[in-house]
Amino acid sequence: MSDSNTAGARHDWPLYEVFVRGKRGLNHVHVGSLHAADDQMALHHARDLYTRRNEGVSIWVVRASAIAASSPDEKDPFFAPSGDKVYRHPTFYDIPESVPHM
Structure with missing residues (x-):
């Protein structure tokens, strides 16, 4: 397959949104987007692109x-x-200091 055919095929790859949870984070945070042929490729590219400094512990x-x-x-x-x-809003409740992450 020639390079021009490969480039055309990459253009058709679906867009993925990438979320990473940092070592000190509790939530996954949107960090960017990428194109990939399938879910596995998207995970590998997301790892390589968005966690270069070993800051992530989980990727979606x-x-x-x-x-x-x-x-x-x-x-x-x-x-x-x-x-x-x-x-629904916790404005009426006192949250004890012993309750983490509130």
């Missing part, structure tokens, strides 16, 4: 086409229903 790769997201244009109506449910 998700095909961008599988992500459903709310629209920033609709933020007010989309999030408005939670505003009238004050009991």
Whole structure:
């Protein structure tokens, strides 16, 4: 296969979003995007690209086409229903200092 055919094939690879959890982190954080032929390749490329300094302990790769997201244009109506449910917010509770990560 020639280089031009390989480049064309790479252009058709799906886009993946990459999330990394750092050694001191509790959550995975979005760090960027990449194209890969399959999930395994995406994991390997994500490791090589986004954890060069051994800062990660876990990587998630998700095909961008599988992500459903709310629209920033609709933020007010989309999030408005939670505003009238004050009991969902921990403002009425004292959290003891012995409870970590709150």
